[in-house]
Amino acid sequence: MNVRRATTAITAITALGAAAAAGYALGDSQGGPRPGTPPIALANADLVTAGSCEELLDSYVERGLDLVGPYGWDGGMIMYDAQAGAADSATSGSERAWTGVSTSRSVSNESGTNVQELGVDESDVVKVAGPLLLRLRDGELLAYDVSGAEPSLLSSTRLDDARGNGWPGDPGGEMVLVDGRAVVVGTSDDGLASTITTVDLSDPTSPTVVDTTTVSGRASAVRVHDDVVRVVVQSGLPELDFSTPEGTFGQVRARLRNRSLVRDTTLADWLPTVDGEPVVDCADVAIPDDDRIGLGTTTVLAFDPAAPTTRTSTAVATDSDTSYFSADRFYLAAGGPRWGGWGDCLDCRVGPVPTLDTGTTPIFAFALDGAGTTYVASGEVEGTIADRWSMDAVGGSLRVAVGPSTETGNFNSVVTLREDGADLVEEGRVDDLGVDEQIKSVRWFDDLAIVVTFRQTDPLYAVDLSDPSAPRLMGQLKIPGFSEYLHPLGEHRLIGVGQDASARGIMRGAQAALFDVTDLTAPRQLDVVHYPRQTQAGAGLDPRQFTWLPEQRVALTVVSQGWTGTTGWVSVLSLDDGSMTNRMVEVEHGSDVADVRLVPLASGKVALVTGEDVSFFSL
Secondary structure: OOHHHOOOOOEEEEOHHHHHHHOOOOOOOOOOOOOOOOOEEEOEEEEEEOOOHHHHHHHHHHHHHOOEEOOEEHHHOOOOOHHHOOOOOOOOHHHOOOOOOOOOOOEEOOOOOEEOEOOEEEOEOEEEEOOEEEEEEOOEEEEEEOOOOOOEEEEEEEOHHHOOOOOOOOOOOEEEEEOOEEEEEEEOOOOOEEEEEEEEOOOOOOOEEEEEEEEEOEEEEEEEEOOEEEEEEEEOOOOOOOOOOOOOOHHHHHHHHHHHHHHOOOHHHHOOEEOOEEOOOHHHEEEEOOOOOOOOEEEEEEEOOOOOOEEEEEEEOOOOOEEEEOOOEEEEEOOOOEOOOOOOEOOEOOOOOOEOOOOEEEEEEEEEEOOEEEEEEEEEEEOEOOOHHHEEEEOOEEEEEEEOOOOOOOOEEEEEEEEEOOEEEEEEEEEEEOOOOEEEEEEEOOOEEEEEEEOOEEEEEEEEOOOOOOOEEEEEEEEEOEEEEEEEOOOOEEEEEEEEEOOOOOEEEEEEEEEEOOOOOOOEEEEEEEEEEOEEEHHHOOHHHEEEEOOOOEEEEEEEEOOOOOEEEEEEEEEEOOEEEEEEEEEEEHHHHHHOEEEEOOOOOEEEEOOOOEEEOOO
């Protein structure tokens, strides 16, 4: 089959085509655009669809030719695409670098995972459903019965496509659990392919693999809305056999040959594929009408695990790590072309991702309805968006924490946007948060944002969002160190986990701080626990290493020390009348510290999952 005219190799339901009901003719009855028709605007001019598969391919090639030179992509600059990052799992342990925003409106939901949004489950290496606990470890799906006096192993299912890539702390993929079926997503060693495996656990003593599908591209996020699983797949620039300059006129010859290679690409080089065939119809690929946006493809695959081979697919012709799911929306923040750095692993940052700063960040909004993912609006904000934790949506308002760019001053901001027809328009903003400082964490509430920045001290800002058109700074608190992760403890208390620092900004070790936010004009630090020097709080890098037990008024968080000879503890923080007491329990060593989870169970017990074992944790 000629992939320039290919339709999907798996059953695909046109998602963008649903817009036809609003007056947009996007495809013919075969699921592809009508040949020879011009690009079609999707609600506004920020995204268009090509008139044919040939025109879609031409749009990729035209943009690709602007990026290719005598040494390959970007005309000679060495490109490190997000697919070739240091790790492709959300728990990359000691390989992680210090990062920016890393918190959210997180709570432990019924699956046991500390998630960003209520009602939107996320992938993890551990999941629970009643008396059943599942954990993924180096290519094995292990099922445990946690209803007895001690956890007992029920079964072990080998999943070689989720075995891990050999990096320290990499558990080899992540999973979600939906109505008795586990969906396991693993990424290949080179980051160029992802395998989605559906396992039936109706009999947990004898699980059955019902489907295994390998998609080209890197899975960067997995979410569950009701019974629908959505996997975000990123496809970067094609891997081509580029020439390098040799001899007289070498650069000219190499550049001409490399441009010829780009011209000879097919849609299978640009779009995610299964068995060599694109998994998204040409009609369902939206093309940004902005040459500054990085080239590649971000695709959302959606399916019900009860019928895993029937999928919907929607794509945007840009490769962006920054995607955020609310209860009814998917937002994609598109940056400029990458020139270096490490990309995001599955739902967790492993290091900064520098981009060519264009000053503004385009944002595309998609409505989620059943298995449909339909484009509804787009806009842009002045400034940079660090990652998904920087975005939040409630009551029709999108709130974004942005860092400085060439179009802003050297400060951070909170910006609110609303959908006005097909446009995301700025509704209000608060500027001058942390001048000359970097955002370290954000906690979103319905009518409030808590923003922490850092350079030498830790300003904690309280921003009133009750009127999205007029957000305002209520108060701030400046203390040494910074909080990388913030978690609410009822209406008036907040705990921050991060780093202690000297008055000169030199980091000394992990800390946990208790805040009183009763009076938002004057937030207070009530108590602080300082951990030993050179320690690191796991929740600052992975919020799933924090657990709040409201009935016991106990917070559990993982603390580690050392890059070699690493020791991991569970810090048991008991809260009482504005103070905290701490008890340290040594639980793990080495790279396995990144695998530690503390999972609340329906029985009231807490399961401790370490590198090799599952046990009950004594409070």
